[in-house]
Amino acid sequence: MNIAVIYLLLLKATVTSFAGMGSLPQIRQDFVDSYHLVSADALSEAVLVGRATPGPMGAYVVAVGYMAAGWPGAVAGWLALVTPAFAALPLLATVQRWLHLPRVRALVDAVVVAGAALLVPAGVGLALEAVDQLRRLM
């Protein structure tokens, strides 16, 4: 798979999440279910490696990129990790102008809560896959 496509798929996930692990449901859908770029096991390993390493929580996307396409994929993952952060610059300029509006704050809260809720099926899915893998090994 083209590295640019991997970058764009990872960027789609990171730019539509509002927390480090919030990108997991979208990554799971694109990389495991839709395009079969990584196996469910490999995605679990990427999450584990990312979460076991000190640093930003969302950095597991680097491991996802590596699992999908080796070192170039890891670079694509790193770029997808840092790209959304640049949105903070225009936000910094405008946030004081709009943040006093209750509707805007409620909208942000709703995105954070929904992102957290979507992590639940992702976590349960990981646990079920672990059980399945252990069964196969036994």
Add this chain to the structure above:
Amino acid sequence: MTPSVRQLAWIVARDVNRTVGGGMASMELLRRSFEARRWVDAQTHGLFVAVSRLTPGTNILAYCAAVGWRLRGWRGTLAALAAASVPASLVISGLAATLVRLDRYPAVRVALSAGMFIAAALVLSSAWNLLKPYARAGRARFALMISAAAGVLYALDLTPVRILLICAVVGALMPERRSVATGRRGDTRETART
């Protein structure tokens, strides 16, 4: 006081890459370092935190981008982002490379399966850590309704992006009393109208 780009990069790399507790833990370490050096005051830190919560992606990286911009412009932004993300990314890539070579051995597969349980627990704890402040701020009902809406949409097999967009609209239409993401109270007149 304004730090040099090198000083800024060192503090960010040191504080962000030594925490495993998530972005808020890193932000707290950075706040202490910045305030001790008088680079950033408490009010500006609060603004950076709010911006980081509003920015898509990883919160701590948005925080670092905002701090870097305020302190040293574009060079500060690039240096802070690199300092926050490159060390962890190198370690993660190295670990992933090692894992790929080793996972053909049965013992390693068993260990990885056990590790997947840990990963599942970590993912679920991330969800709880994001939701917990809403219960504390007396917005449990709001969180429950948005979570339920997200659950229903997920069951309907909608994509995560669509689920987030729909929930954002639902959230914006719901009565609002106090924001957790920004820590600010809503306008009372607006609240009364809603």
